[in-house]
Amino acid sequence: MGVIARVDDYLTRFLDHQHLPPNLDAAIRYSLLGGGKRVRPALAWFSAIACGGCGEASLPAGSAIEMVHAFSLIHDDLPAMDDDDMRRGRPTLHRHTNEAMAILAGDAMLSLAYEAVLTHPEPAIALHLCQELGLGTRRMIEGQVYDTLGGMPGSLSEIECVELIHRNKTGALLRASCRMGAISAGASEAALDAITRYSEAIGLQFQIIDDLLDVEGCSQALGKATGKDQAAGKKTYPGVLGVDQSKLLANQLGKAAGDALGELQAMSLGDTTHLRAMGEMLTNRSA
Amino acid sequence: MGVIARVDDYLTRFLDHQHLPPNLDAAIRYSLLGGGKRVRPALAWFSAIACGGCGEASLPAGSAIEMVHAFSLIHDDLPAMDDDDMRRGRPTLHRHTNEAMAILAGDAMLSLAYEAVLTHPEPAIALHLCQELGLGTRRMIEGQVYDTLGGMPGSLSEIECVELIHRNKTGALLRASCRMGAISAGASEAALDAITRYSEAIGLQFQIIDDLLDVEGCSQALGKATGKDQAAGKKTYPGVLGVDQSKLLANQLGKAAGDALGELQAMSLGDTTHLRAMGEMLTNRSA
Numbered sequence: 001m002g003v004i005a006r007v008d009d010y011l012t013r014f015l016d017h018q019h020l021p022p023n024l025d026a027a028i029r030y031s032l033l034g035g036g037k038r039v040r041p042a043l044a045w046f047s048a049i050a051c052g053g054c055g056e057a058s059l060p061a062g063s064a065i066e067m068v069h070a071f072s073l074i075h076d077d078l079p080a081m082d083d084d085d086m087r088r089g090r091p092t093l094h095r096h097t098n099e100a101m102a103i104l105a106g107d108a109m110l111s112l113a114y115e116a117v118l119t120h121p122e123p124a125i126a127l128h129l130c131q132e133l134g135l136g137t138r139r140m141i142e143g144q145v146y147d148t149l150g151g152m153p154g155s156l157s158e159i160e161c162v163e164l165i166h167r168n169k170t171g172a173l174l175r176a177s178c179r180m181g182a183i184s185a186g187a188s189e190a191a192l193d194a195i196t197r198y199s200e201a202i203g204l205q206f207q208i209i210d211d212l213l214d215v216e217g218c219s220q221a222l223g224k225a226t227g228k229d230q231a232a233g234k235k236t237y238p239g240v241l242g243v244d245q246s247k248l249l250a251n252q253l254g255k256a257a258g259d260a261l262g263e264l265q266a267m268s269l270g271d272t273t274h275l276r277a278m279g280e281m282l283t284n285r286s287a
Numbered sequence: 288m289g290v291i292a293r294v295d296d297y298l299t300r301f302l303d304h305q306h307l308p309p310n311l312d313a314a315i316r317y318s319l320l321g322g323g324k325r326v327r328p329a330l331a332w333f334s335a336i337a338c339g340g341c342g343e344a345s346l347p348a349g350s351a352i353e354m355v356h357a358f359s360l361i362h363d364d365l366p367a368m369d370d371d372d373m374r375r376g377r378p379t380l381h382r383h384t385n386e387a388m389a390i391l392a393g394d395a396m397l398s399l400a401y402e403a404v405l406t407h408p409e410p411a412i413a414l415h416l417c418q419e420l421g422l423g424t425r426r427m428i429e430g431q432v433y434d435t436l437g438g439m440p441g442s443l444s445e446i447e448c449v450e451l452i453h454r455n456k457t458g459a460l461l462r463a464s465c466r467m468g469a470i471s472a473g474a475s476e477a478a479l480d481a482i483t484r485y486s487e488a489i490g491l492q493f494q495i496i497d498d499l500l501d502v503e504g505c506s507q508a509l510g511k512a513t514g515k516d517q518a519a520g521k522k523t524y525p526g527v528l529g530v531d532q533s534k535l536l537a538n539q540l541g542k543a544a545g546d547a548l549g550e551l552q553a554m555s556l557g558d559t560t561h562l563r564a565m566g567e568m569l570t571n572r573s574a
Binding site: 018021023024071072075078080081098099101103106107110111112124126130131133134135137141144145146149150151152 | 309310358365421437
C-alpha cells in the first residue's frame with residue numbers, strides 16, 4: 001500500500017472511531033477523503049524515514065496536518081472569503097451542503113486534528129507534535145489574514161510582503177509537515193534543523209509554482225479556477241517579480257532544499273531520496 | 288485580584304506574547320476581552336481549589352476554554368448560522384469588522400486555545416488537558432450541528448433530543464472547564480469523578496435556565512436578543528416540558544450537583560464552597 005492509501009486508510013479508521021453526527025461525518029469525509037495529493041502527509045512520512053524512523057510513526061501527525069489543510073480549504077472557499085464553487089474538480093463543501101455545515105465541519109476538523117496527533121503512543125512526542133501543529137496552524141491563519149485582510153507592517157517592500165504571506169499561508173503547514181514527521185521519528189536537533197531548512201525552501205518554492213500555475217495553468221489540471229489571483233488583485237511572485245525571475249527563484253529554492261538534504265544524508269540516519277523526489281516533483285509540477 | 292481579573296490578565300499577557308497581525312489581534316481582543324462573566328475559567332479555578340490545588344494552576348486551562356467559548360460565539364453569530372448582530376451588548380465581531388475576519392479570528396482562537404493549555408508546566412498534565420479540550424470542543428461542535436442542522440438518531444424522543452443537544456452544545460465545555468481545572472491541580476480519579484458529576488448537572492441546569500431566560504427574560508439583561516429560540520423553531524426545555532417542569536428539573540439538577548460536591552467535600556481535599564456558590568448563582572440567574 002502506498003503512502004496515499006495508508007493515509008486515507010488511517011483517516012478513515014480515525015473517523016470511524018469518532019461516531020460523529022452522520023451529517024457532520026459525511027461532510028468531513030466529503031472534504032477529507034475526496035481526493036487530494038496528500039503532499040503534507042507524504043512529507044511527514046518521508047521526513048520520518050529520512051531521520052531514521054519508519055513512515056508508520058508519522059501517520060498521526062500526517063493525518064492531523066491533512067485535516068488542518070482540508071479545514072483551511074473549506075473555510076477559504078466560503079462566500080465571505082474566496083467564494084469558490086469548485087475544489088479538486090467537485091463542488092466545494094458549502095456548495096455541496098450549506099454554509100453553516102462548512103463552517104462547523106471546518107471547526108470540527110481543526111479540533112479533530114489535535115485529537116489525532118494525541119494518538120501518538122509516546123507522550124513526550126505527542127506533546128511536541130501538539131506544539132508544532134499549533135504553531136503551523138496559527139501561522140497559516142496569520143498568512144490568510146495578511147493575504148485577504150492586510151495588516152502587514154508598512155515598512156516591508158512589495159516582495160517582502162509576498163514572502164511574508166506565503167511563508168505563513170502555505171509555508172507554515174509544509175514546514176510543520178516535515179518537522180512533525182521528523183519529530184514523530186524521534187529526530188535529533190541536528191536532523192530536525194536540516195529538515196526545517198529543507199521544508200522552508202520547498203514551502204516557498206511550492207507557493208511560487210502555485211502562483212505561476214495560476215498565471216500559466218489551466219483549470220482542468222488544477223481542478224479549480226485559475227487566473228483568480230490576478231483578478232482578485234492578490235500579491236503574487238509573478239505579479240511582483242515577473243514570470244522569469246519567479247522561475248529562477250523557484251529553482252534556487254530547489255537547490256537550497258537539495259543542499260539541506262545533502263547535510264541530512266551525510267548524517268546517515270535514513271533514506272533522503274524520497275524527499276529529494278518530492279522536491280523535484282514540486283519543481284516540475286506544471287499544467 | 289478576583290478570578291475574572293486574573294483570567295483577563297492572563298489572556299492579555301498570552302496575546303501580548305503571540306505577536307499576531309494587528310488587525311487579527313484587535314479582532315481577538317475585541318471578542319475575548321470585551322466583557323463576559325468568565326463562568327468557565329471560574330469553574331476551572333474553583334474546581335482546582337476544590338481538588339486541593341491552587342487556582343493559579345488552572346489559568347492555562349481556564350483561558351483556553353474561554354478562547355474556545357469565545358470562538359464558538361463568533362462563528363455562531365455569523366449570518367450563515369444564527370445571524371446575530373449583538374453580543375454582550377455590543378456589535379458581534381462580523382458586524383464590528385467583517386465576515387472574513389470573524390471566520391479567521393475564530394479559527395485562530397481555537398488554535399491558540401491548544402497553545403494555551405500547552406503552557407501548563409507539567410507535561411503529563413498538559414497532554415491530559417489537550418485531550419480534554421479536544422473532546423469538549425468537538426462535542427460542543429457536535430451539539431451545534433444537532434441544534435442547527437439536525438442529524439439526531441430517529442429513535443430519540445423529543446426531550447431526549449433536547450437533552451442530547453444541550454449536553455453537547457453547552458454541557459461539554461462546562462464539563463471540560465471543571466475537569467480541566469481539576470486535572471490542572473493533579474486531582475485523583477475519585478475527585479475527578481465527583482467533579483465530573485457536578486459539572487454535568489450544572490451544565491444541563493445552566494442550559495435549561497438559559498432556555499427559560501430566552502422565554503422570560505429581557506434582552507437588556509442578557510445583552511443579546513431574546514425570544515429567538517422560539518422564533519427560530521429551536522427545541523428548548525420550556526418548549527418541550529413547559530416552564531414549570533423545566534424549573535423543577537433545573538432545581539433537581541442543582542440538588543444533584545450539590546450531592547456530588549458533598550462527596551468531594553467528604554474527601555477533605557479543598558474548599559468546595561465556591562463551586563457550591565457558582566451552582567446557586569446559576570440557579571438564581573434571572574432577568
